[in-house]
Amino acid sequence: MLFSKDLPSPTSIFTAYASMAGYMMMIRSMAHELIPAPIQEFIYSTLRSLFFRSSSTTLTLTIDDDNMGMDNEIYLDAQTYLSTKISPDAVRLRISKGHKDKHVTLHLSNGEIVVDVFQDVELTWRFVTDGGDKTNGGGDDDGKSEYFELSFDKKHRDLVINSYVPYIESKAKDINDERRILMLHSLNCLRWESVILEHPSTFETMAMEDELKREVIDDLDRFIRRKEFYKRVGKAWKRGYLLYGPPGTGKSSLVAAMANYLRFDVYDLQLASVMRDADLRRLLLATRNRSILVIEDIDCAVDLPNRLEKQPVDGKNRGETQGPLTLSGLLNFIDGLWSSCGDERIIIFTTNHKDRLDPALLRPGRMDMHIYMGHCSFQGFKTLASNYLGLNDTTMPHRLYPEIERLMEGDVITPAQVAEELMKSEDVDVALEGLVNVLEKMRFKAGESSPGMKKNESRLEMEEMKLRRDSEGSPKKNSKRIKKLVLFWT
Structure with missing residues (x-):
């Protein structure tokens, strides 16, 4: 073989290789000993980026449906937004319709793609379901997950993050406001369960004084439009209301009216079902923005330990009493650090006895507006008469209106009692006469007499005087008069 005498022998090659391998092992050991691990990782990553640079210019963002056990708002907004961008050429879609929806809603199925354009930049969406399509709506219980893939050129990353994503959030909010279905969430084994909120109460149907009604509406409007104000003054974007008054005065109806007016979901929190502060924190973190959290009958819902009372720490019972639900914990969620975990809340x-509440619950910042829901006024009655009997206040008032107005002076009857009487007959005269009779009975029980009652009382007095004058008459005759008197009274 040519030049074979110039080539090293196999033995020499093997010896040189063994020596080099030994040196490399020694250098590697010294590097591990002398160079810290973070610096080693930096060197390796730099070398990889220099010699193994990817030629792809596409960046893909993954938007999961779950965000550490809570809903991913971006995923929900993307789902809503893309439902209006589906191409007619799509070959596989999901379809849904609620019983209150006017139209069906289309959603992407597994593997379907939507191409969107934003500021002349092309963006590609792809819907993916791990493990196949969800055909049973099982959610997390079936072990499957859903996510969107958003792909675009890497050079547009800042545009997508800072402009496109906020644009999607804004458009989704507008779409949801147009077709929003209000939900009522209640507790079941420390998890929220939802049903459609179909309460028909509105401010127009509420038996409230017009001035109070306007104050509440103005306060709600002011709260909604002051997002930047709350941010500027350093306060969480939330508002607290205390509704107090006797039973049957419309506290629950006012909650529904506020939800319908704002188009907010309602979370009905039963404190008796919550045993620890940790459970309460987890529940409140699971509530969504643009919602109303309601705790009804707060004075008797649960016996909250006072903030100043020391909790038992006896080792024997520590496992049972560790971290109970406390007033301090509840207050922290109302206006403490945890209150900032969410916007537009x-x-x-509600309570029947405001005087029984801890003063710490009532101060501004916790319960910002106190609304007294009292007995039905004549103004409230006219609203109910319009709702139930179709009586329009602009037309000639009913002949019984003056009598009803006089009988309703003071705290006599609740709106619920008035509504119950007006529902007993569709005949206006019969319904109003029945209400007059009820009002007269209530005033009599309260120690007040109507003109009709006074007339009856005068007749009774005359009978009693006649009995006294005729005291020398026969016992049988007097007995008949007494019997007649008793029958008349009853």
Whole structure:
């Protein structure tokens, strides 16, 4: 073989290789000993980026449906937004319709793609379901997950993050406002369960004084439009309302009216079902923005330990009493650090006995507006008469209106009692006469007499005087008169 005498022998090659391998092992050991691990990782990553640079210019963002056990708002907004961008050429879609929806809603199925354009930049969306399509709506229970893939050129990353994503959030909010279905969430084994909120109460149907009604509406409007104000003054974007007054005065109906007016979901929190502060924190973190949290009958919902009372720490019972639900924990969620975990939230407490509440619950910043829901006034009655009997206040008032107005002076009857009487007959005269009779009975029980009652009382007095004058008459005759008197009274 040519030049074979110039080539090293196999033995020499093997010896040189063994020596080099030994040196490399020694250098590697010294590097591990002398160079810290973070610096080693930096060197390796730099070398990889220099010699193994990817030639792809596409960046793909993954938007999961789950965000550490909570809903991913970006995923929900993307789902809503893309439902209006589906191409007619799509070959596989999901379809849904709620019983209150006017139209069906289309959603992407597994593998379907939507191409969107934003500021002359092309963006490609792809919907993916791990493990196949969800055909049973099982959610997390079936072990499957859903996510969107958003792909675009890497050079547009800042545009997508800072402009396109906020644009999607804004458009999704507008779409949801147009076709929003209000939900009522209640507790079941420390998890929220939802049903459609179909309560028909509105401010127009509420038996409230017009001035109070306007104050509440103005306060709600002011709260909604002051997002930047709350941010500027350093306060969480939330508002607290205390509704107090006797039973049957419309506290629950006012909550529904506020939800319908704002188009907010309602979370009905039963404190008796919550045993620990940690459970309460987890529940409140699971509530969504643009919602109303309601705690009804706060004075008797649960016996909250006072903030100043020391909790038992006896080792024997420590496992049972560790971290109970406390007033301090509840207050922290109302206006403490945890209250800032969410925007556009309203908290409502209701009670029949305001005087029984801890003063710490009532101060501004926790319950910002106190609304007294009292007995039915004549103005409230006219609203109910319009709702139930179709009586329009602009027409000639009914002949019984003056009598009803006089009988309703003071705290006599609740709106619920008035509504019950007006529902007993579709005949206006019969319904109003029945209400007059009820009002007269209530005033009599309260120790007040109507003109009709006074007339009866005068007749009774005359009978009694006649009995006294005729005291020398026969016992049988007097007995008949007494019997007649008793029958007349009853």
